[in-house]
Amino acid sequence: MSNISVTPLSNACGAEISGVDLKKPLKSSVSAEINHAWLEHCVIVIRDQDLSDIDQVNFAEAFGQVGDYLRPDTLRNDAMKDRHRSVMFVSNIVENGEAIGTLPDGEMMFHTDTGYAQNPHKATTLFAIEIPSKGGNTIFSNQYKVYEALPKRLKKILSGRNAQHAYEFGVMVKDKEFYNGPEVRTAIHPVFRVHSETGRPTVYVNELMTESIEGLSAEESREVLKEIFALQKESQFCYEHVWRKGDLIMWDNRCTLHARTDFPKKQRRLLRRVTIEDSSPNTGA
Secondary structure, eight states: OOSOEEEEOOSSSOEEEESOOTTSOOOHHHHHHHHHHHHHHSEEEEOSOOOOHHHHHHHHHTTSOBOOOOSOGGGSOTTTTTSOTTOEEEEOOEETTEESSBSOSSOEEEEOTTTTSSSOOSEEEEEEEEOOSSOOOEEEEEHHHHHHHSOHHHHHHHTTOEEEEEEETTOOSOOSSOOOSTTEEEEEEESEEEOTTTOOEEEOOOTTTEEEETTSOHHHHHHHHHHHHHHHTOGGGEEEEOOOTTOEEEEETTTEEEEEOOOOTTSOOEEEEEEEOOSSOOOBO
16 A cells, blocks of 8 residues: 545545655556545545646546647647647736736636537646635536436436537636637537446536537526536535645546636736546446
8 A cells, every 4th residue: 555645625525635746657556546536536636746747747647648739729829839739728827928828817617628529538637836815716516416416307307318518719707608600619418427437427517618408498408507507506516626836636527517716817827737538438327
């Protein structure tokens, strides 16, 4: 056994892992322990790290094939062109008149990363480099628990149905019901999906990207989604992470949503993102 310890962070989801230095190569036994904790708690936090791009990529590769940058190359600025293809900065920092990252400031609605893709990435790692004095927290919502809490009426209506997902890159708060245009990515996924490793059912719709449920009228789809979105925000299903410099978080996109709280626009915020691909198809519950 290794010297790592796992401490739950809330009743909803999340656990802190200590006793590991991610600059060093992970032993297979340690990565197996981390993976077990991640599958159990959906979100893991590893604090006080000092990671380069490649350190973070190496960590992610212990859990699968790192995901390619899915945004159009027209959105990949000069600061990113010489970096690893999986690396993306989430930042409000502007240097020499050019933003160095994406999703700059303000709150962001609940969503799952790459849900607009036909085969969404299973995991996201996010590393804190610069953090504002307040705000910019990440809230995680456990979709296993949301599924369990859904009224039988909704489960009956939605069983076997698919939902249409669409995302216009850069949008953080949805301001229209339907998106279209050259920069919009769309995909269809089951409303209820089976987690490819745990086999547990989970809710796979979100306020930022899900536009409609197939087979329902526009009004019924709108009302059903509104009810689910309200449930996803309930505090009993959520863990809010207050970032510190050196935090590395890995979350499971198959069973969690995440959102961001607002923060002072004049304060710098810089985080590095690397995703991990899912080798299994997105199957319905």
